[in-house]
Structure formats: C-alpha cells, structure tokens
Amino acid sequence: MASKQIIAAFLANEFPQSKCVVESVGDQKSTVSHPVGIEELRPGGTVSGPVLMSVADVALYVAVLGELGLVALAVTSNLSINFLRKPAADKDIVGCCKLVKVGRFLVMGEVMLYSRGDDKPVAQVMGTYALPAQV
Numbered sequence: 001m002a003s004k005q006i007i008a009a010f011l012a013n014e015f016p017q018s019k020c021v022v023e024s025v026g027d028q029k030s031t032v033s034h035p036v037g038i039e040e041l042r043p044g045g046t047v048s049g050p051v052l053m054s055v056a057d058v059a060l061y062v063a064v065l066g067e068l069g070l071v072a073l074a075v076t077s078n079l080s081i082n083f084l085r086k087p088a089a090d091k092d093i094v095g096c097c098k099l100v101k102v103g104r105f106l107v108m109g110e111v112m113l114y115s116r117g118d119d120k121p122v123a124q125v126m127g128t129y130a131l132p133a134q135v
Helices: 004-014 049-068
Strands: 021-026 029-034 075-083 093-102 106-115 123-130
Touching (some): 049 075
Antiparallel strands (some): 029 093
C-alpha cells in the first residue's frame, strides 16, 4: 500500500502535466479532483469529455497504487464512460473511485464523477488496469 503523500509525490514526478489533486486514498478507494478553468471547457460551456476521462483514469490509478503500492507499469486496459449530465463550468470535477475486483493481473474499478458540491453524478466510469507480471 502507498499513502496519499507518497502517491501525490509519485504523480507529481511522473505526470507533471496533470492538474489532478489526490484528496484521499485507502480501503480500495480514492478521491481526486481537477480544477476547472477556461482550458477545460468546450463550446457550450461544459467540461470537456477528455478532462472527465482523465479524472476518472487518475482516480482509478490512485486507488490501484493505494492498494498495491507504486506499480509504475500498471496501465489502463479499458475505460468506459457514461455521461449523465452537464458538469458545472465553474466548479472542480471530483472523481470518487471504488475498486470492484483486485486480481493478480487485472484490477477493476468504478469511478463516479461530480461537480464539487453537487451530489448528483455527472458521469459514471468503469475501468480496468492491467498489472505487470511481477506484482
């Protein structure tokens, strides 16, 4: 297992381009957030799909790292998203992940995405991470 601080430092070093912030990790769960500014909006004033998918992917990766430790070679093998409603254009996107299955070679998780402060999800994501053979 890896702590919030260790994971945050790892992500800052390995993915300096990411704007995601690790808010919590543990018990096969994680919460990450992503600030929303003009760069994240698409025409029509909504948060772009790639931003939402990025938040979901990072939330799943953080939950995997929290459960298994710093497995740098764990990679996304599937990510399926259901867009549910328009996210707020002026609030952070928050991703809450819960691991569904932790196997020897695959980890599956569900991520619910929200606009900060709203309890209605803007998207639901199912994802799978493939683990390297030595884990």
